[in-house]
Amino acid sequence: MTFSLTSPFRKTFSNSLREKGLRPTKQRECVYGIILDKRDHPTADDIYYRVKKYLPGTSFATVYNCLETLVGCGLVRQVNMDRSPTRYCPNLTPHAHFKCNKTGRIYDIQIDEDTLSRMNALVPQGFEAENIDLSFSGTGNALEN
Amino acid sequence: MTFSLTSPFRKTFSNSLREKGLRPTKQRECVYGIILDKRDHPTADDIYYRVKKYLPGTSFATVYNCLETLVGCGLVRQVNMDRSPTRYCPNLTPHAHFKCNKTGRIYDIQIDEDTLSRMNALVPQGFEAENIDLSFSGTGNALEN
DNA sequence: AGTTATAAATGGAATTATTCTAATTATTAA
DNA sequence: TTAATAATTAGAATAATTCCATTTATAACT
Ligand SMILES: [Mn+2]
Ligand SMILES: [Mn+2]
Ligand SMILES: [Zn+2]
Ligand SMILES: [Zn+2]
Numbered sequence: 001m002t003f004s005l006t007s008p009f010r011k012t013f014s015n016s017l018r019e020k021g022l023r024p025t026k027q028r029e030c031v032y033g034i035i036l037d038k039r040d041h042p043t044a045d046d047i048y049y050r051v052k053k054y055l056p057g058t059s060f061a062t063v064y065n066c067l068e069t070l071v072g073c074g075l076v077r078q079v080n081m082d083r084s085p086t087r088y089c090p091n092l093t094p095h096a097h098f099k100c101n102k103t104g105r106i107y108d109i110q111i112d113e114d115t116l117s118r119m120n121a122l123v124p125q126g127f128e129a130e131n132i133d134l135s136f137s138g139t140g141n142a143l144e145n
Numbered sequence: 146m147t148f149s150l151t152s153p154f155r156k157t158f159s160n161s162l163r164e165k166g167l168r169p170t171k172q173r174e175c176v177y178g179i180i181l182d183k184r185d186h187p188t189a190d191d192i193y194y195r196v197k198k199y200l201p202g203t204s205f206a207t208v209y210n211c212l213e214t215l216v217g218c219g220l221v222r223q224v225n226m227d228r229s230p231t232r233y234c235p236n237l238t239p240h241a242h243f244k245c246n247k248t249g250r251i252y253d254i255q256i257d258e259d260t261l262s263r264m265n266a267l268v269p270q271g272f273e274a275e276n277i278d279l280s281f282s283g284t285g286n287a288l289e290n
Numbered sequence: 291a292g293t294t295a296t297a298a299a300t301g302g303a304a305t306t307a308t309t310c311t312a313a314t315t316a317t318t319a320a
Numbered sequence: 321t322t323a324a325t326a327a328t329t330a331g332a333a334t335a336a337t338t339c340c341a342t343t344t345a346t347a348a349c350t
Contacts, residue, residue: 021326022326022327023316023317023318023326023327025316025317025326025327025328027327027328028327043307044307044308045307057328057329058328058329059328059329059330059331060308060329060330061308061309061310061328061329061330061331062327062328062329064307064308064309065327065328066327066328069327078227080225080226080227080228081225082223082225083225083228083231083307083336083337084307085306085307085308086228086307086308096267098268098272098274100272101275107272109267109268109269110267111267112267114263115260115263115264115266115267118259118260118263119260119264119279121260122241122254122255122256122257122260122279123243123254123281123283124254126285126286127243127245127252127281127283127284127285127286128283128284128285129243129281129282129283130246130282130283130284131281131282131283132279132280132281133278133279133280133281133282134264134267134277134278134279135277135278136268136272136274136276136277136278137274137275137276137278138268138272138273138274138275138276139272139273139275140271140272140273141271141272166297167297167298168297168298168345168346168347170297170298170299170345170346172298172299173298188336189336189337190336202299202300203299203300204299204300204301204302205300205301205337206299206300206301206302206337206338206339207298207299207300209336209337209338210298210299211298211299214298228307228308228336230335230336230337231336231337
């Protein structure tokens with residue numbers, strides 16, 4: 001059994017890929033579905049093992065390939081904290097990340113427009129920022145989930 | 146010839162180490178001096194080759210050991226952007242980093258108190274942030290240096 | 291100064307996340 | 321269908337960093 005996206009997500013998925021002349025394969029759909037399904041910022045490794053439950057033949061290289069493709073299409077975002085393995089996030093709104101050093105869990109933190117524009121205003125003249133990255137680490141309650 | 150710190154820095158250096166019962170070795174002094182000397186956010190690799198000019202017998206492991214020690218003493222900070230090699234920064238004031246995707250150079254960007262406290266205010270109740278990390282990437286003029 | 295205890299430095303091997311390569315398989319369009 | 325092309329696969333390669341066992345340096349104490 002393959003991992004099937006629900007209608008609205010499947011539409012976004014195949015449109016985004018086809019716009020770039022890429023093919024909506026079952027591996028790509030599965031990887032995307034898994035990232036959407038449990039928004040816990042999984043690593044490639046995490047994703048690999050989850051994908052295997054649906055498509056047992058999937059290789060590690062494929063997971064990395066799919067992730068690169070999905071990032072390239074703007075469907076998911078990479079999250080890097082320190083030197084730990086890259087994590088993947090389907091939340092496309094402007095948001096920061098909080099990593100709890102006790103549990104290792106990563107939480108989304110919304111950024112309001114005001115604070116966001118203040119952060120952007122830090123960038124001096126002559127510089128053009130294409131990307132902002134804000135992350136916190138410390139300890140956080142794990143009440144949610 | 147060993148890399149010698151100027152008096153005020155040497156004082157900070159040996160005090161910070163001795164506070165933790167650590168020894169101010171010539172390798173540690175050299176690594177610290179190199180990071181202070183050219184504030185270009187060098188990688189361990191960069192630092193290794195610069196150190197070798199002063200202390201040719203230095204090993205890679207030692208550079209990593211010294212860096213870990215200096216970070217532990219709060220004399221330098223690690224800067225991580227994406228998955229690229231860790232860089233080292235002697236600027237201990239609250240500041241963000243801007244990476245130019247064309248040149249690879251990393252620039253310090255000061256953060257004013259106001260913006261800083263707004264960023265801190267994003268952290269929800271129940272979470273205690275020990276660290277903030279703000280980084281930008283894009284294109285920047287390389288006029289300085 | 292000389293001895294001893296401990297910390298640090300060293301070279302090389304090991305680890306680990308990620309990327310690359312060459313061969314096979316799937317998808318699409320004609 | 322067939323042919324062209326793109327994607328997947330297994331495994332090798334890469335690269336930053338860490339680990340390990342040994343040697344050397346440092347500092348405290350005679
Ligand atoms: Mn895992
Ligand atoms: Mn270099
Ligand atoms: Zn997120
Ligand atoms: Zn800096």
